[in-house]
Amino acid sequence: MHTDGPGAASGGPREDTVATRCAVRREQLGLTREELAGRAGMSVAYLGQVESFSGDFDPAALMRLAAALEMPYDELVEGPREPAPGGQPAAPHPLLAQLPEGECWRRLGTHGVGRIGLSAVPTPVVLPVNFLVDGRTVVYRTEAGGAAAPAEGDQLAFEADHIDERLSRGWSVLITGTAEHITDPGTVASLSTQPGAQPWAGGKRDLWVRIRPGAVTGRTIETR
Known part of the structure; x- marks a missing residue:
């Protein structure tokens, strides 16, 4: 035991x-x-x-x-x-099935709202962010020095999902990886014109963060 x-x-x-x-x-x-x-x-x-x-x-x-x-x-x-x-x-009992990595990216689409998990003291923090998919990376826009702004090279987690709690079904994608600050003006300008690029929470958002995946996992959830 x-x-x-x-x-x-x-x-x-x-x-x-x-x-x-x-x-x-x-x-x-x-x-x-x-x-x-x-x-x-x-x-x-x-x-x-x-x-x-x-x-x-x-x-x-x-x-x-x-x-x-x-x-x-x-x-x-x-x-x-x-x-x-x-x-x-x-x-009803929920049942899990794994999603291939390609299907994980398809489910994420091009943009949406997810959550990031960051290490902090005294406890980790989890915050909602609106995100874009750029190639096989996730990017989001936040305030430099704010709660959702990791340091360059920090390890972090990102999750997005679509869940029907009443029916206990849906899907979930979890990415763990490394934070990278996007500073190239051309890349910033290109990202800023994408659908969903404007921060849903409003306010000053002067830092773009790219999550370089280390692991991408996904699950579908059904009931039986």
């Missing part, structure tokens, strides 16, 4: 949170955190963020996590429900 889940060291009762429900189910399946992260298509560090920030943080990642744990999405997010009088139909 694995002992790296919340509350394992003390042996005391566990608080009923996404993290503890995840840990209990993971132990039932005999999975390490690394194995669970691999099933769900995310890094171990990102798994920790998903567990900590819960349902309003990243529904797509939670849906992938529920599928990897072979449990209903609602049960992971909200906990087991009391059965209704007379019984009720079993909740």
